[in-house]
Amino acid sequence: MIDRAAAFHALHRPGQPLLLPNAWDHASAAALAAQGYPAIGTTSLGVAAAAGKPDGTGATRAENLDLARRLRDLPVLLTVDVEGGFSDDPAAVADYVTELAGLGVVGVNLEDGRPDGTLAPPELVVAKIAAVRDAVPGLFVNARTDAWWLGLPEPLAEALFRARAYREAGADGLFVPGAPDDTVALLAAEAGRPLNVLHRPGGPGLAELGRLGVARVSTGSLLFRAALGAALEVADTVRAGAAGADRAGAGPDLPSYGWVQELTGRFGNGRSG
Template identity: 55%
Template sequence: MPAPGATLSPFSDLHHADAPLLLPNAWDHASAVAMARQGFPAIGTTSLAVAAAVGLPDGAAATRDETLKLALVLGSQPFLLSVDAENGFSEDPGAVAEFARQLAAVGVVGINLEDGMGAVDRHAAKITAVKSAAPGLFVNARTDTYWLGEHDGGETLSRLDAYQQAGADGVFVPGLADDRQIAALVARLDVPLNVFYSPTGLTVSQLADLGVGRISLGSYLYRRALGAALEALDEIGEGRRVGGRTPTYQETLSLSATAPPRS
């Protein structure tokens, strides 16, 4: 919970509302604008999709330039933008802080930083450096204990405690899916908990009841889009009618950065 009398940013406010922030993750201008038009006030980016779209590996600090370029395109749009920055694209806290400053300068309001189960002190130093360089940027500190299969609740909590103390505004535990573990973690934390949505896991309503502050879709929508394209190819090749929702040419054109604003 925020400290009494604290002034929150609009993006931070969304993490402290009655319902959790459901954050869809985009990979380009069209996907972000389309999601915003669905009524989502905040949009995140997904590092996997950004990397896959240009043929680079995810989680290897290979897409710093692509991530910044996308932020330049989306940061001035009329929605709140949070950027998935992997590990900050550097092990040097100063370099991570400079990248965060550049993001904030183009209108980004949040950054996601993952520890990859590296040294706790180093990740905490990155968080502190980012908050010093860009105080208004919402830092969502991710630990990969569950994502990498460790499933160690004690290790997770000790890492999250360190990240909270370093200045994180929220914490993220991808792969955490058990309702009792989620509830216990929410009760111990001083900042909002972020988890991934899973189509085979807890519903948004169930996660809300557990006190989760933010639910990210990660690369799910991008992978669904790829799946829909492959399904359409199968249907076309087999002579079947193509199903699913397909935007028209004009609707898609309206998502262009050069298209006139919608009235």
């Protein structure tokens, strides 16, 4: 695992950001692997929604483990979004991440946002980070702060304070979803660790984010939501009988039945437990 973890660390180069697409099941992860992405993450919304559960409520502990088992043979480096670690006991969080590492996972996102819309006390998050670092040396701990997403009065000051605390606890990266574009360069300079931001349609592209010092750009739930949107668009076009409905879902970029079957045969392992 150490060599794979080291390879994942090496992909984080400030100024040359890693594009980390986020998958939610075996098919989406295998397709991204076939497309040549060296590393993928999971999307907590996609994993939760696919299981019929709400996101951000600590309800997908088992689903994340099961997905990691399904993806363990893919030729990619996998990092898993574990929300807040599914426990407020740092030792339990470390035990859970150790299970994931045993399945070949090389990184985790560990966030400070809580289901009630507040931020976890920084000392609790620090304890979780330190416990994971001690239990699984080498694993990439991406510490996420939801200072902007939760609408704090002074999100920049809170994010910078937490960035320092999380770094000192042993975090390998800082993730600040929702940070305004005009704060990214400052965050990258002050974080002291590779900065991860969320891709925003219509926002800065990879090259511009690289110039701002970003080391990693995640797609988050975007791919999952785009897939749902495309499915609804095709279904609605067929139902409406609109012009071109006979060609709905038959574009040149649409994966064929045979391609999906071949993909599953190439990367599938049939293991779920």
